[in-house]
Amino acid sequence: MSILGVVAATEARFRQRERERDSNLARIARGDILQIAANTPELVTQRLRRLHADPERVRALTAGGLHFDPQGPGCGSERFPRALERVLDTNDLVGMRFFEQGxxxxxxxxxxxxxxxxxxxxxxxxxxxxxxxxxxxxxxxxxxxxxxxxxxxxxxxxxxxxxxxxxxxxxxxxxxxxxxxxxxxxxxxxxxxxxxxxxxxxxxxLIADTGKVLVGESVNIIQHPNGEPKQLAIRHNQVVDELELFLHYQTDTDPGSSGAPVFNDQWEVVALHHSGVPKRNDQGEVVTSDGRIWQEWMGEQRIAWVANEGARVSRLVxxxxxxxxxxxxxxxxxxxxxAAPPPAERPPLPVSLPNPPGPATWTIPLRLSISFGAPVPEPPAPLQGGVGLGADGADAVEAPIAMGEPTAAEDPTAAEEATAAGLNAAAEAAAAVAAGAAGAAEATGAAGDAGAAQSPGLGVERDLDEDAAARERLALFGGRPPAPSVPAPTPPVTPADFRLDALARTSFDWQASLSLCLASELAYKDAAAVKAQARTWGFSDVAFVERGPAQGFLAWTPELSMVAFRGTESTADWLSNLHLTTRDLPGLGRVHAGFLEQFQALRPELERLLNLRPALPLLVTGHSLGGAIAVLAASSWAATRPVRALYTYGQPAVAADSSTAMAMAAALPGRWHRLVNDADIVPRVPPTFRHGGHLLRFDHTGRVSGLRRGPASMGARAAGIGPGMDVAPLVPPPLAEDRMLTAEDFRALQAQLRTGAQTRGLAVSRGLISDHRLPGYLSCIRRQIV
CATH class of the missing domain: 2.40.10.10 (Trypsin-like serine proteases)
Structure with a gap:
């Protein structure tokens, strides 16, 4: 979907109307909007009547020339713009009704x-x-x-x-x-x-009548720019020209988004936004809002737009x-x-996942009859029309899976046994996609333990007492205990699960996430192991870079390049010695000094190597401290290099303040994906620091929520979402991921790690720190793919 192919005709129309547009702008600046040729007396009359203006006022404005005064007759032409402004309500003061209607x-x-x-x-x-x-x-x-x-x-x-x-x-x-x-x-x-x-x-x-907007009025746009969460561009676009089929509206701040509705101040749709006129340099190249030459990988939101264009609703109808x-x-x-307009009062939108007493069925293409709460004898007919991978005609397999808490009349043990007995291989896979079936709660725990021998190791042994670890998670992070374990439905992750072709995808992708997590794991290895494995994966060239404690590698194919950074060898030691000093990262803001020092140590050599193939799309990844370095690298390079995606796993916060976090996220719109596993303590430090990007958090059952922070844009929805299926963020527990440890708690944590003595009731053992290990991340990601 090349935006440049769409804007060619728009640019031609914009050039053809330059004289008329300049005349319109001059009259708008003087307040003479009734002298604009496009604002015919008939159109102005229709506009004022649509505003339910007083009939006498309409006649005075349109038939009596410039001689209307709301306080009495005899208004001179120099006072007329204020009178019209009162009718059109075009000043910058708007009532609260405007926002409620919006x-x-x-x-x-x-x-x-x-x-x-x-x-x-x-x-x-x-x-x-x-x-x-x-x-x-x-x-x-x-x-x-x-x-x-x-x-x-x-x-x-x-x-x-x-x-x-x-x-x-x-x-x-x-x-x-x-x-x-x-x-x-x-x-x-x-x-x-x-x-x-x-x-x-x-x-x-869609209102077929004309008179919904005049040249000179402001319009509003509601949109999902670049796939980001819904945003409003309010009264920053001014209509500067009206063509037979299109409206042109200019802005200093807010571009439109393809397919967005354009509204007047009464929230009537006046146009369908579709394109714009990009700013070009002397060589005719499209430039970005910060003056660089635009390339398609940057996304249309980075273009410096001179004007926007929308198709008029009356012509669409x-x-x-x-x-x-x-x-x-x-x-x-x-x-x-x-049809009549919709009622002003509409049914409430969902605020959390519903919990009806009956079953629901989704086709993905495995058909699950999933019972919430108490079981019912007969499930209703399934919804028709599966969505997602394999939904077009694929055979469906039905398997009942109990979900939710047992009622007082149920025997939890019997319910658990019945659930486990009813799972066949197909249903186990479907349960992982549905993310939440009882009995699949700790399904990958065994796989995570089995994969521990392949992990780089973090200097911490996994607790053998899983129940104690679960109690500690509850004590610190809230929530409810995990369901009893059943045999893992997925095999352990191995390096053979890496998929090079997944890295070509430009939006969030679970297979890409798994592959880059494996690359983050590989970054802990020595140079020989790194080069051998990367070539096995299909990379043609590999460079191992090491400077003091900082380490990473760069790998290429003819189509892309990838940088992976190593994290810490001992999480407990790293946490106990973590300092809170900050330094300035030019162009972005204040960041953690220690993280920046390690990035700066690797930066010259990495940039020398990247300059050998500067046009290749770049993927950046890392786990733990390596994730923090990856954030600094990707956000620093985004302005000059085609950074396709940034994936981090258990990454600590990097930005010293909210403005820096927002600047980093804005540098990587929709491309920074931050995965956090259950009670992993590392993403909650350092205290007072801030996160950005698109957060995907795995709870203790392995379910993922798309709780987002900052201007994130790419959805975390897995393929196969059924019709009308709710996708809910988890209810934040008492100390959820988005609530960092306080400075006091952090000092207590460091003291406990150094001495082993529990302070202030803060129980953080190896069972909690083990949630930071890469096998746990790999297992949770693998479950989403299955």
Missing amino acids: LRVARSVGRVHIRGERGDALGYGTGFLVSPRLLLTNQHVLPTPGQAKRSLVEFNYQESAGGEMRVSQVFPLAPEELFLSDAELDYSLVAVAPHPELAAYGWLP RHIRACPLPPEGEALRRQLLE
Whole structure:
């Protein structure tokens, strides 16, 4: 999906209208918007009537010339702009109703997951419901019915007021019911598969009438830029020109996002955003907002946009109305053209995973009848239309799996035995995908222990008393005890599980995560082992880099390069000696001095080697301290090198303050994926430091939550999410990952590690520190793939 291919026609239109646009801008600056040719008397009349302005006021403004005063007759032309401003409400003061209405209409805006033929993620766009069943987006987002059939739309993908990610819901598309598209207007209208929970998101009516906006007014955009959580560009885009089919709107700050709705201040959709006019240098090259030459790997959000363009809604409706359709599609179109607006009061959106008493069935393509709470005799008919890998016609296997806590009438032991007895091999794999079946809670514990011999070792033996370790996790981090173990459904991870082709994927991917975790493990080895294994994986060249205690390696293929950094050999020793000093990292802010020192030791040689192949996409990874160094490296290189992705495992915080964390995350939009295992203590230090990026946290059962911090963008949803399936972040326990250890707790932890004496009731033993080990991370990631 090349954005440059889409903007060519937009640039041509923008150049052709330069004289008219300059005239419009001059009149806007003087406040003479009624003198703009596009703002005809008929259009102004329609606009004011849409605002329910007083009829006498409308007549005075449009028929009586510039002689209206809301306080009485005789207003001179120099006072007229203020009178019009009062009617149009174009000043910068807006009432609270404006924000409440904006929040309501934002429900209908979703993130489009663009999927390839094999179900792989190709990218993201924005789309919005325009009727109870129809989604509107750009043609360059969903160009064909086949592309739409493989893709998904996700609603409520946004942060709460507290900064946590809300529960989102994913729905499949149904282009076989309706799919309309046009290249000139760059729109695709596609049906969403029916589901009762879709109604909670409402829809945004497409109004065929003109007069929804005038040249000179501001417009608002609700969007998922680059696939990031939902964002609003409020009143920073000003309409500067109106063409037959398009609106042009300029901004100093906020670009649009492909497929986003463009609203007037009354939250009526006036245009479908699709493209823009990029800024170019003297050589005609597109440049970024910070003056560098833009390359496609940077994403369209990095382009310095001169203006934005959207297709006018009235012209979209005219085209949609004229297209021939079969009877089933005609019913959906009639619903779009004739349906009343959605009710102002809508059903509440989900805030956590529901816990109904009955079963639910998903096809992924293994069909699970999963019972929440008390069992019921007969499951209802399964939802139709599986989504994700293998959903198109693959054979489904049904297996009942009990989930949730047993009721008072149930025997927990008997329930556990019945659950284990009902698991066959297929159901075990499906349970791992569903992430949460009882009996799979500690399914990979044995695999993690078995893989310990292959790990680099952290100087800490795993506790033999797993129950004691679980109690310590509860004492420090809250939660509930893990379910009894059952035989592991997945084999241990070995270096043979590395997949080089997974590193070509540009969005978050579990197989890429597993492969880079194995590379982080390899970074602990000596030079000979590193080079031998990397070549076995398919890398053509490997360089081992070591400077004092800092170590890593760089590996290439003709298509990409990868850098992996080594972590600490002894976590306990490292924690006990960790200091809290900071240093400045130019262009980003204050960071941990010790982490920066190790990066700076390796940096000259790594950059010399990277300069041998500067155009290759770069992946950066590391575990523990190596993850911290990887963050510094990737965020420092992002401005000058094509950093494709950063994956870290059990990484300590790097940024000394929130602004630095935000700057680092902004340098890697949607490309920084930070994995944290259960009660791993390392990501909660150093105290007062801050994290960024996209957080994926494994709980004690191995389930993953997509709790995010900072301007993260890439979803953590595994392939195979069923229709309307909730994806919920975990409820943060008393000391969740996003709550760092306090300075006092950190000092107590260091004292305990140095002396072995427990202080202030803070019980941190080897059982907790063992959650930091790489075998545990590898096992949890492997479970998501299975």
